[in-house]
Amino acid sequence: MKRRDFLIQTGLFSTSLITAIGSNAWIAHSATAKNNPQRLIVIFLRGGVDGLNIVVPYTETAYYQARPKIAIPQPGKTGGVIDLDGRFGLHPALSSLTPLWQKNTLAFVHACGLNDPTRSHFDAQKYMESGTPGNKGTRDGWMNRLLGVIAKKTPVQAVTVGSNTPWILYGQMPIANLPTRGNPKKRFAIDRPQVATAFDQLYSGKDSLSQTYIQGRMAREAIMKDLNEEMKMADNGAPLPTGFAKDANRLAKLMAKDPRIELGFMALGGWDTHAAQGSSQGKLAQNLESLGTGLTALVAGLGSVYQDTTIVVMSEFGRTFQQNNNGGTDHGHGNVMWVLGGKVKGGKVYGDWPGLAPNQLYQQRDLEVTTDFRDVIFPILQSHLKINSSQISQILPNYKPIQKIALI
């Protein structure tokens, strides 16, 4: 599906765009066609989060030897981890997620990541988002290709929070940006009919700027309408913590309200902890606490739609096993991926644990990758989104499922 086809099918080469948005049949149609579509939300932690301090192998003495300043104590001790399965424990700053774990809707896949040796943030992020490790030439992201497969040609089928399009959603299919914070339903000068009509005329071509403009106008109409209704209801609710949690909750409520929105994406920065990352408390703990609160707000906002949602939390790579002497960690390899959702077989840490002895480490310094990150995406595409194998091979080209993880 090309952007152009999308535009032709929706009749958007007309100049009276406002009428098109208001009355076009396909919006009404696609909103009612499928009342409980399956949804996928990806949260990307940019900077390479230290997975060994999130899902902590607290039974391994090597872990405590390698990280005297930053290790998280064993369960029961002051600032200790929350025991998950007798072997791994969760960072205490993530205690808000305990109920999800207990209800078996939160799972982790450890020693997971890219099968490419790069320790560059930018290469690793690109590979994770393009879904084609080792190939920098890919021109789009796997979520955009996924959108192409499930396409129902609405302007808001995929929504990213923030004003940049992340690589994972970059490509031929139109996506919408959800403005962060502020007042997204505020009227703009360009919303005045006279101005809007003039710009519609200016941007009515087939070039990329015109197409992006048209998508922006449509998405804005749709999202503002949703937000207007959502905010009327939300006024009664308790105020949320600021920042990430607020954005997450807003995205969730939009997705819960508008069945057209099937894919969501958010990115969070600040995980590149080369120095002073802290242990039970400190920089990483603070960030994790915001993340935990945000995920809880996301789940709360989804409400009953959580049943039909899978949430994936990922990062480009993990960090060195050994702490450095600045109380931090450098760029590493294997990491932990998080999967949440109503149908997730949670309450379990998946993946082959490779061990932490020097000869078990990747290049004698990092956690080994024993599960390709695509092995985690695959069951979500297949079992959750019900996408057939040939379509999956469009989304994840040159990928053969290596091991089956029964996540869903």
Next chain:
Amino acid sequence: MNVQTKRWVFSLLLLLISISPARADSKPVNPKILHVINRLSFGSAPGDIQKVESLGINGYIKQQLSPDSIPEPESLTRQLAQMKTLSLNPVQRVQYATTISQGVTSKKEKKQALMGKSREIFQETVTSRLLRATSSNRQLQEVMVDFWYNHFNVSSAKGRNRIWVGAYEQEAIRPHTMGRFRDLLGATAHHPAMLLYLDNAKNKVNNRPDAKKKTDGLNENYARELMELHTLGVDGGYTQQDVIALAKIFSGWGVETDHNSNGSGFKFNSRHHDASDKVFLGHKIKGQGKAEGEEALDILARSPATARHISFKLAQYFVNDRPPETLVKKLSQTYLATDGNIREVLNTLFQSSEFWDQKNFNSKFKTPYQYAISVVRATGMELKNERPILELFGQLAMPLYRCESPDGYKNTKEAWLNPDAMTRRLNFATAIAQGNLQISSLPPSKNPNQIKKPKPQKTLPPSQKDNLNIVKPSKKNQPGNRRNTQTKAATKSIPVDYKQLMMTLGNSFSPQTQNAIASSPQEIRGGLILGSPEFMQR
């Protein structure tokens, strides 16, 4: 035809007539002139086209390549001179930010006073950058500051860097934008803002004779990004072993803020330096203290991989998102032949057939920074209130001095063109053209005519804690919102004259754009020009 229709047709005709004199008056502008202005400056300001016409294209290029020879506007020099923190060195900045008047005693007041000091420093940093970018005659210099600052990015959000980013730009970036790359590289490597941002200030080995593991204190962050981002490029042929060797070479390079020091903020601490001999990129480097770092910088600056990496980025910035390989080769050759003379590399670029290939004209999508600066320049407004611009940067996820990631802001279309950004740019264009943003009037807080003084506001509202790299637009001053603005009519911005705007920009618009403008009411034409596809690109 009824009366109404007749009247409509008549007024349309009038509109068409009223716009045509602008076209008729000015003879078609040479597209090469528009191209050279678009790429060597932040866009045309009133009179720029005539300036280039009189200098000739080559004369203009030559002049811009020697910024010191170009006189600055008196108002710019005066405004910069009024900013007292601008010329402070890093150590003086620390002193300035930590000294408060003796009368202040309570803890709360002290804290507020200290925050006010660092806010003042940062505000002057931001204001001076925007003033220069919009009104300096040394436009290529300002363009190169944008380029190199992003190449050697440091974020103000880390530690003390809120007060140091300005010094970093003044001392490490500005003096070397067109000099030798090695000098630029060295200046960034020694600067406390960089040492802090990429953690090298903490890269210290335990050098006591009884220490067990000398590598314990290494911090790889700077060494890795120095090779990946600043010099060789990610495919520049280095290994993890080279990262570690380079981290050892730079161990002990740290920060000094003692008031008795030389003020640079740099200190080499031999006690924290790994004194062993190293092998770096196949070179044997003898353990010799600070000189090892200089030797490593020499090796990196001379490397063909660096020549290529820098050449690629320059070609991408100045010519095309996917720059022609032939051009990258030419630039690399100049780089290597001149020992990394940036001015010579730029000259090669501006003389190249690739630069002058018509298919590259107007092919670059402006970044939010380039867009906002070019809007102000095109309108000829004097920048007195930077707030609406900073808000646009926040909305478009490009807050000034706050790129968290060490690779800096990208300058490619794919990074900045998205549906939300388009609507926000057009909104900005419309609001500024109608005089609603008050860019050229004093902000309410500084306006003596102000009846009701609002609380002073933060320059860049930081999004703390959660680290989402996004700035919250405040309701009060969002573009287009005039309810809360109290400025008197006397200082209010006036709507932009669209005819003047057309002239300034050389009336280089496509027939479609011209028709859209001509068939729209006069009061929105300025906004249409600043929001046109042609003006989104450079």
